[in-house]
Amino acid sequence: MKANAKKTLFVMFFVAIFILSGCSKSTTTETISKTEEAPIKEESVSNPVQEQSHIDQSVTTWSYPSADEVVDGATFVISNGTEPSSLNPQQIQGEPEFRIYLALFEGLVQNDPVTAKPIPALAESWDVSEDGTVITFHLRKSTWSDGTAITANDFVWSWQRELDPINAAPYSWFPQMFLKGAADYSAGKIGADELGVKALDNYTLQVNLVGPLPYALEAFAHFTFAVVPKHVIEEYGDSWTQEDNIVSNGPFKLEKHVSQSYISVVKNENYWDADNVHLDKVTYLASDDANTNYNMYIGGDSDWLTSISTEQIDSAQMRNDFQLSSKLANSFYTVNCDAPELENVLVRQAISYAIDRESMVENLIGSGIPSWGLIPEMAGYEPMEFPFDDYDEACEIAQDKLAEAGYPNGIGFPELVLLYNSNEGNKKIAELIQSNLKDVLGINVTLENQEWGTFISNRDAGNFQIARNGWVGDYQDPNTFLDMFVTGGAMNGGNFSNEEFDSLIAQAALMEDSPERMELFHRCEEILVNEEQAVIPFYYLTKSQLIDTSKWGGWYTNATDIHPLKFIYLKK
CATH class of the missing domain: 3.10.105.10 (Dipeptide-binding Protein; Domain 3)
Known part of the structure; x- marks a missing residue:
């Protein structure tokens, strides 16, 4: 294949701008999250990180829709592909599971729906050390769907659990590429006190990196850095994600799971940003049959077709709701x-x-x-x-x-x-x-x-x-x-x-x-x-996907194909 032909293909298809998310320093901080009361620090702990500076968090072109743009209470149906292997953030691997994760759980940061850059989630702000190797996250007050408070210690426990080989997390290698001491901790060579994550108080989390990783902030939106409910896991063990047991901290909570059929989630009223979640329900349809999924979308039985087969691509490309990115x-x-x-x-x-x-x-x-x-x-x-x-x-x-x-x-x-x-x-x-x-x-x-x-x-x-x-x-x-x-x-x-x-x-x-x-x-x-x-x-x-963006707001093509469900709404 000639080089110039190859470049032509890139011009045709790579329309989206790929932006590396770095830990750039700035003397000012612009917040896009809701104004909240500052967290109450229950104990005074000195912060060993020196010369920290706030970073610019306004890496977004997104803004919440006004009330006159939104129809509240809508149900959004997704043709999600194969039956998810797990709802446990520490056991998932594939894209179908990840789309469900985005509804049920939330970490320190989330991906902006337009740029895919990291924006505040459970962390309302953060500081980066001068050498780029320490990030201090300041957590907002938030709770699990059952009302139990989420603290910095929950993150410490969750990340230790992700790295513990006894839990056989398939993605446990991922945090080892970021957290100082994570590989040695997973191998049993060091104790928890030497792992690069510490709760300085209930709402301050200090993370030590293996180096000045320019992509670290974006990586903290990954499911391996999720917080999981210690109080529920200790009570139910491996069955904690079953329908009657699970609690979550994302914009939605589990309503029903019918294996090989569907998963439905409903709005989590205890979510910290519930006022800005406009869907009442999301249903994930589980099917490996590409033709069935396509026909259900065409027939109006789903609102987002997440994958299009080669057999259907020609007809799909003729539609106004075809999305190519x-x-x-x-x-x-x-x-x-x-x-x-x-x-x-x-x-x-x-x-x-x-x-x-x-x-x-x-x-x-x-x-x-x-x-x-x-x-x-x-x-x-x-x-x-x-x-x-x-x-x-x-x-x-x-x-x-x-x-x-x-x-x-x-x-x-x-x-x-x-x-x-x-x-x-x-x-x-x-x-x-x-x-x-x-x-x-x-x-x-x-x-x-x-x-x-x-x-x-x-x-x-x-x-x-x-x-x-x-x-x-x-x-x-x-x-x-x-x-x-x-x-x-x-x-x-x-x-x-x-x-x-x-x-x-x-x-x-x-x-x-x-x-x-x-x-x-x-x-x-x-x-x-x-x-x-x-x-x-x-x-x-x-x-290639199908979704009618003249009907549904908050869904955008972006470099990582990540579409947080909290931002999607039915347009008036």
Whole structure:
């Protein structure tokens, strides 16, 4: 694929502006939250952080609608995709669960609905130390849905629980990339008193970071930094999220959960900002059938279709309520670097060159941007260029590399197994790759599909040769696409390991945002994709959805495709 063609695709699709959220210092603070009485400090504790300065929190173009713009009491129905694996913030992984999380729970900060930048949530303000390594959050007075007060100590307990290996939180690696001492605490090497989170009093939380991370504030909107109800968990244990037991602190609370059918949530009157929540009820429909979901939306049975199948994309694009946006996400395959058949990097490279990404996007996906690299374009970071002009040249390179590895025309090379989770789109991509490898390299490929839970378990455990993968950025920084591949990382099922890569990721964590830091990430991507071929990227995602924004306010396309339910309202 020629470089200029690739740039044209980016001009067409990357309309949204990707903005890195940094910890910029400012001498003034503008608040967008409700005016509240200052928290009462129940004990005096000296703050060891020196020379702190308030940061500008007005990183938003959002404003609450006036009363004459809103119809109160509406019900909003979402075609949410697959049945959620859990309602526990410390056990969720996928996007369907995350959309429910945004209704039920809220952390220190939340994502602005327009810019996706961090804005106040349970923290009404915060200070950042001069060196950028300590953030002190000032909490507002708030309660759980049962009226129990939420304090800084609840955050400390929740984060310790997230990191405790006995709870097997699948995303426990994530806070380890931010909190000082988190990795050692999770490994049992240090006690809670050395972990980088402390309650200075009931409404002041001090967080020590591993370095001056420019994306830290945005990351604190992630579900791994949620606060969970200690008093309920201690009473009910693992069953605390069941319908009769659960309490939450978000704009909504659970009403009903009918497995494989729907989840309904209703307005939480104890939410600190309840006056500005205009929906009375949200219903999440659970269905894996793309045609059913599409037809329900067209028939008026849902208000937001969160995903559109390739079969429906052409007709959907003709509608006035079609929403197309860039998305901080990618699609790729992970290679098991320990699999005997794939230990030779020349073999891994040959496989990557043989895959027709342009055909995949144009003929199977219907949207997206073919990619050679893993990291999408964002402010300060240019994506990788393709190392060939067209697919014919790529095929020649693929054949040369396989021959150099000792398998000319695939002679003598064993059959490969390609693992993917059950989904019609995933199946079509797998079949294309199967065909490409046979036609270009003479390699036979067997396809194996598994249901989601089994697939995730096997992929995370490294029980595969080549497996489907994809990543939605957790924050707007290249690090979110790279740090999972450090040696021994919880999400590094392909067992990739490279000392230089690990060292550069650690070095970048200690740097403030700068061109030099971006160069470190470019080098990491070069190692991961070109030199080691531990991953085989296919395309950067664009997001196609259906929602009538002339009817519903508070929903905007944004860089992270995060849409907090508290901001959505029915227009008059």
